[in-house]
Amino acid sequence: MDRADIVVIGAGVSGLSSAYFLARAGRDVVVVDKGIVGGEASGRNGGMVSERVDEPLLIPMAVEATEMWATLDEELGHPTEFVQEGRLQVAVTEKDMGDLLAERDVALGHGIDVQLVEPTEIRDLIPGITERTLGGLFFPNGGHANTQLTVQAYAWALQDLGGRLYQNTTVTGLRIVDDRVTSVETTAGDIAADVVVGAAGPQTGLMAQLAGVHVPVAPARVEIMATAHVEPRFPIALVGNGLYGHQAVRGNLIFGGGAHEWIDVDLTTSPGKPNTPLIRNIARRLAELLPGAADAPVVRSWAGVVEQAPDYRPIIDILDYPSNYVVVTASAHGFGISPATGKVVSDLVLFGETNIDISGLGLNRFADYGPDWREKRGWTPAPLRY
Amino acid sequence: MESRSLVVVGAGIAGTAAAIEAARAGVQVTLFDENPIPESMAALNAPQFFGQRFNAVLHDRALMLERVVHANEGLAEAEEAGVDVQLGTCVWGAFRNSDTSRVLDGPQLGLANRDRSWLIMYDRLIVAAGARDLGLAFAGWNLAGAMGANGAHALMRHYQALASRRMVVLGTGNLGLNTARMALDRGIEVAAIVDVSDSVRGDRALSAALQDMGVRLYTSHTVREAVGRDGEIESVRLVEIDDNSEPVAGTEKEISADTVCLAIGLVPNVELLSLLGCDVGFKPELGGYVPVHDDCMRTSVRDVHVAGDAAGFHDGMVLNTEIARSQGRLAGVAAAESLGAFDTAEATARRRELTGTAINSKPTDAYANWTRWLRALRNAGGSDVPVCPCEEVTREDLIGLRPPRFLKWESERRDGRSLGTLAPDARVNPDQVKRLTRAGMGHCQGRLCREQVALLLAEASGSDIADMPLMSYRPPVRPLPLRVLWSHDESEQVRREWAKWFSPTSPVLE
Numbered sequence: 066m067d068r069a070d071i072v073v074i075g076a077g078v079s080g081l082s083s084a085y086f087l088a089r090a091g092r093d094v095v096v097v098d099k100g101i102v103g104g105e106a107s108g109r110n111g112g113m114v115s116e117r118v119d120e121p122l123l124i125p126m127a128v129e130a131t132e133m134w135a136t137l138d139e140e141l142g143h144p145t146e147f148v149q150e151g152r153l154q155v156a157v158t159e160k161d162m163g164d165l166l167a168e169r170d171v172a173l174g175h176g177i178d179v180q181l182v183e184p185t186e187i188r189d190l191i192p193g194i195t196e197r198t199l200g201g202l203f204f205p206n207g208g209h210a211n212t213q214l215t216v217q218a219y220a221w222a223l224q225d226l227g228g229r230l231y232q233n234t235t236v237t238g239l240r241i242v243d244d245r246v247t248s249v250e251t252t253a254g255d256i257a258a259d260v261v262v263g264a265a266g267p268q269t270g271l272m273a274q275l276a277g278v279h280v281p282v283a284p285a286r287v288e289i290m291a292t293a294h295v296e297p298r299f300p301i302a303l304v305g306n307g308l309y310g311h312q313a314v315r316g317n318l319i320f321g322g323g324a325h326e327w328i329d330v331d332l333t334t335s336p337g338k339p340n341t342p343l344i345r346n347i348a349r350r351l352a353e354l355l356p357g358a359a360d361a362p363v364v365r366s367w368a369g370v371v372e373q374a375p376d377y378r379p380i381i382d383i384l385d386y387p388s389n390y391v392v393v394t395a396s397a398h399g400f401g402i403s404p405a406t407g408k409v410v411s412d413l414v415l416f417g418e419t420n421i422d423i424s425g426l427g428l429n430r431f432a433d434y435g436p437d438w439r440e441k442r443g444w445t446p447a448p449l450r451y
Numbered sequence: 452m453e454s455r456s457l458v459v460v461g462a463g464i465a466g467t468a469a470a471i472e473a474a475r476a477g478v479q480v481t482l483f484d485e486n487p488i489p490e491s492m493a494a495l496n497a498p499q500f501f502g503q504r505f506n507a508v509l510h511d512r513a514l515m516l517e518r519v520v521h522a523n524e525g526l527a528e529a530e531e532a533g534v535d536v537q538l539g540t541c542v543w544g545a546f547r548n549s550d551t552s553r554v555l556d557g558p559q560l561g562l563a564n565r566d567r568s569w570l571i572m573y574d575r576l577i578v579a580a581g582a583r584d585l586g587l588a589f590a591g592w593n594l595a596g597a598m599g600a601n602g603a604h605a606l607m608r609h610y611q612a613l614a615s616r617r618m619v620v621l622g623t624g625n626l627g628l629n630t631a632r633m634a635l636d637r638g639i640e641v642a643a644i645v646d647v648s649d650s651v652r653g654d655r656a657l658s659a660a661l662q663d664m665g666v667r668l669y670t671s672h673t674v675r676e677a678v679g680r681d682g683e684i685e686s687v688r689l690v691e692i693d694d695n696s697e698p699v700a701g702t703e704k705e706i707s708a709d710t711v712c713l714a715i716g717l718v719p720n721v722e723l724l725s726l727l728g729c730d731v732g733f734k735p736e737l738g739g740y741v742p743v744h745d746d747c748m749r750t751s752v753r754d755v756h757v758a759g760d761a762a763g764f765h766d767g768m769v770l771n772t773e774i775a776r777s778q779g780r781l782a783g784v785a786a787a788e789s790l791g792a793f794d795t796a797e798a799t800a801r802r803r804e805l806t807g808t809a810i811n812s813k814p815t816d817a818y819a820n821w822t823r824w825l826r827a828l829r830n831a832g833g834s835d836v837p838v839c840p841c842e843e844v845t846r847e848d849l850i851g852l853r854p855p856r857f858l859k860w861e862s863e864r865r866d867g868r869s870l871g872t873l874a875p876d877a878r879v880n881p882d883q884v885k886r887l888t889r890a891g892m893g894h895c896q897g898r899l900c901r902e903q904v905a906l907l908l909a910e911a912s913g914s915d916i917a918d919m920p921l922m923s924y925r926p927p928v929r930p931l932p933l934r935v936l937w938s939h940d941e942s943e944q945v946r947r948e949w950a951k952w953f954s955p956t957s958p959v960l961e
C-alpha cells in the first residue's frame with residue numbers, strides 16, 4: 066500500500082499550504098484532490114488579503130498571514146502576483162461610515178495600523194472613483210494576489226520539497242482502526258498515513274462524516290466578474306458599495322459581491338458553478354463605485370463554492386476522535402489567511418499546539434449542533450424549479 | 452419580466468429559416484441578431500475577427516442597419532411572416548436553474564444593445580449563432596490587417612465596410628476560395644491564396660476560375676511572418692514547406708499586402724449552449740466541440756434547439772447553404788410542434804419534405820488540417836510568436852507555463868516548470884493553463900486562441916486533442932461595458948438586501 070507520514074485531502078489553499086509547511090519540516094506528505102490544484106474556490110476567488118477586523122477572532126491569524134504574504138514569493142520560489150499596497154474600505158452611505166468607524170476602533174484595539182481617509186484623498190488613491198464617498202479606512206498591510214498562481218505556487222513549492230500531489234484522485238473513504246484513521250481510500254488506491262488533514266472545502270462536512278464526525282459546514286455559491294484591462298491603474302485592494310475587489314497587475318478590474326446561494330454538494334464530484342443575472346447588479350455597483358471605469362468591458366464572470374460554518378469562522382482543530390484527523394476549513398476567508406493556515410496546521414500536527422492564537426476556532430464550539438442545523442438556520446437550498 | 456414563446460438567436464440562413472417556419476405555423480417568434488455590432492466591440496475583435504480592417508462608415512448606425520437588412524433577403528420574408536426581428540441586439544447570456552443554482556423563475560436570456568442590457572424569458576429557444584473564425588498564430592498577426600474569413604465576409608456582405616486593398620488569403624478550402632472571390636468582386640486585389648497542403652482543398656472549378664482571374668495559389672507554403680510599420684501589415688513573407696512541414700531554405704517570397712485573411716476553418720459558436728448545459732461532444736470533422744442533437748435539432752436540454760453552423764460546420768457548407776437552411780427549418784418545425792402550433796401529422800409531413808436535403812459532401816477531419824497548419828506555422832515562425840495576442844502570450848510562454856512577462860519573475864525553480872512537469876500530475880486542463888499563463892483571458896474572450904491553445908497543449912503533452920476538455924465559456928459571451936451590463940431594472944429589494952461578504956454583520960444572512 067502507498068503510504069505517507071501525512072495525507073492531506075484537498076488541493077485548495079488550505080490543504081496545499083498545510084502540506085507545504087509540513088514538507089518543509091521534513092515530513093513525507095501526499096496531497097490528494099478529486100480535481101486539479103485550485104480547481105475550486107482557491108483558484109477562483111477574489112484574491113483579497115486583509116486583516117479581518119470584521120471578525121475579531123480571526124485577527125491573530127490574519128495579521129500573521131499578512132506578514133507571511135510579504136515574503137511568500139521568495140519563500141515558495143514561485144510568483145503569486147501579490148501586491149501589498151494596502152486595502153481601502155470606502156463608505157458610500159451613513160451606515161457604511163458608522164461600520165467603518167466601528168471597525169477602526171476594533172483595529173486600533175488590536176494594534177492594527179489603520180488610517181481614516183478623507184474623500185479627497187480617496188480620489189487620489191483610486192482614480193475614477195465616485196465623488197460620493199463619505200470617507201474611507203485604509204489598511205496599509207492589505208493587498209491582493211493572483212489566485213491560481215498562488216495555489217500553483219504552493220503546489221510547486223511542495224513538489225520542490227519532495228511532496229507528492231495526486232490530482233484527479235477522489236477520496237471515497239477513511240479506514241479507522243481503534244481511534245485512528247489508518248488509511249485514506251481513494252480512486253487511485255488506499256494510502257496509509259500517520260496523520261490525515263481534511264481540507265476538503267465545501268466537502269469538509271461530508272469528509273468528516275466518513276469518520277462518523279459531525280462538522281457543520283454549509284456550501285454556498287458566490288459570483289464574481291472581471292473586466293478587460295483598463296487605465297489608469299490602482300494597486301490598492303478596494304471594498305465599497307457592497308463589493309470587494311482589486312485591479313490585477315495586468316489591469317483587469319476583478320470585483321465580486323451580492324447574494325450567495327446555499328447549495329448541496331456531494332463528496333466525489335465537482336459542483337456546478339453557473340453564474341446568474343446577478344452579474345448585472347455587480348456590474349452596476351462597480352460602475353457606481355468607479356464611474357471612471359464605466360466603459361470597461363466585462364469579459365467574464367464566474368462563480369465558486371465556498372464553505373461556511375454556522376458562525377462564519379474557520380474551523381481548525383485536531384479531533385479527539387479520530388485522534389489523528391485534522392479538520393481545516395476557512396468559512397470563505399481562506400485565501401487571505403492561507404499562509405497562516407498552513408503554519409497553524411503544521412504546528413498542530415508537529416507539536417500539538419501553535420503560538421498563533423486560534424482560540425474560538427475549535428470544533429467543540431459546535432457541540433450542540435445537530436445534523437439538522439442547516440434547516441434550523443435556513444441555510445438549505447431552495448427547491449429546484451424548472 | 453417579458454416572456455416570448457420562441458426566441459431565435461442569429462439571423463443567418465439557419466436562424467431566419469427557423470423563424471419563418473415557426474411563424475408560418477402560427478408561433479409568436481422573436482429573432483435577435485447582434486448585427487450591426489457596436490464599433491467598440493468590433494475594435495476588440497469580438498464577436499468577429501475584423502482585425503481593425505473596417506472603415507469609419509461603421510460609425511453610422513442608421514446606415515449600417517440599412518445595409519444589414521438589405522444584405523439578408525430572408526429578413527423581409529420573416530417580417531412578412533410575422534416574426535419580430537430585432538437587430539443590433541446581442542444575446543450575451545443564457546441562464547437556467549440547475550442543482551446548484553435555483554434562484555430563477557425560469558430560463559432566461561441576457562440581451563443587450565449598444566446602450567443597455569435586459570433579460571427575457573422564453574418557452575422555446577433556437578440557437579443559430581453561426582460559427583467564428585479559427586485563429587492560428589504567425590508573427591505579426593497581432594498587427595492591424597490580420598483578420599478572419601467570417602469577419603471579412605461580414606464586412607463585405609453586411610456592412611460594405613472592408614477597408615482592404617490587397618489581401619493574402621490563408622486556406623484553399625471553399626472558405627478561402629469563396630473569400631477570395633468575394634474580395635475580387637468588390638475590387639479588392641487578391642495577392643495570393645496560400646495553403647500548407649500540396650493541392651487545393653476546395654472546389655476545383657472555383658479555384659480554376661480564380662486562377663483565370665490572375666490569382667496566384669501557393670500550395671505547400673506557409674506564412675513565416677507578416678511585416679508592418681506603425682502597427683499595420685504591409686507585407687507577408689511566405690515560405691515553401693516540405694513533407695514534414697519544415698520550411699525549405701531559399702524559398703522565401705515577400706508579397707505586399709495590407710490584409711492577411713485567415714480562412715483555415717470556422718468554429719461553431721456554442722457559448723450559449725454551453726452556458727445552458729447542453730451536452731457537447733468533440734467532432735473534429737465539424738469544427739470541434741458541437742452540441743449533441745437529434746434529427747429534429749433538439750439538444751440535450753429541454754426546449755433548446757440548435758441549427759446551422761452552430762450545430763457543426765464543415766467546408767462543404769460554404770458553397771451549399773441548403774444544409775443550414777434545412778436544419779433551421781427542422782428546428783422551427785420541432786419548436787412549433789412542441790408549442791402545439793403543428794400537430795404531429797403536420798410536423799411529420801413538413802419533416803419529410805426536408806429530409807431530402809441531406810448533407811451531400813462528406814466532411815473531412817478539419818482538425819487534421821488545422822494541426823498541419825499549426826505545425827507549419829510554428830516550424831516557419833518559431834516559438835516566440837503570440838498565441839494569445841490580447842494577453843501577449845507566446846507559444847513558448849504557453850508550453851513553458853511561464854508566468855505573465857509583466858511580472859518579470861526570474862527563478863531557477865520556476866524555470867524547471869513547464870507543461871511537461873504539469874502533465875504527469877493531472878489531465879491537462881486548458882482552464883488551468885489559461886489561469887496560469889493568461890492565454891485566453893483577454894478582451895476577445897479567447898475567440899482567437901482557444902483552438903490553437905488546445906492543439907498546442909495536446910501536442911506538447913502527448914494527449915489526444917479529443918481528450919482535451921473544452922475551455923469553459925462564461926457570461927457575458929460578448930465583452931459588454933459595465934454601463935451596458937448595468938442592471939437599470941434592479942428592484943428595490945435587491946438593492947436593499949445586497950449582501951456583503953459573509954460575516955456576522957452581513958445584513959441578509961440571519
Ligand SMILES: Cc1cc2nc3c(=O)[nH]c(=O)nc-3n(C[C@H](O)[C@H](O)[C@H](O)COP(=O)(O)OP(=O)(O)OC[C@H]3O[C@@H](n4cnc5c(N)ncnc54)[C@H](O)[C@@H]3O)c2cc1C
Pocket residue numbers: 074075076077078079080081097098099100101103104105106107108109110111112113114234235236237264265266267268287288289321332333368369370371372393394395396397398399400401402
Ligand atoms: C468568488 C469567491 C471570492 C472569494 N474571495 C475571497 C477573497 O477575496 N479573500 C479570501 O480570503 N477568500 C475569498 N474567498 C474564499 C476562499 O476562496 C476560500 O475560503 C478558500 O479558497 C478555501 O480554501 P480551501 O482550500 O479550504 O477549500 P477549496 O479551495 O474548496 O479546496 C478544497 C479542495 O478539496 C477537494 N475535495 C473535496 N472533496 C474531495 C474528495 N472527496 N476527494 C478529493 N478531494 C476532494 C476539492 O476538489 C477542492 O479542490 C472567495 C471565494 C469565492 C468563491
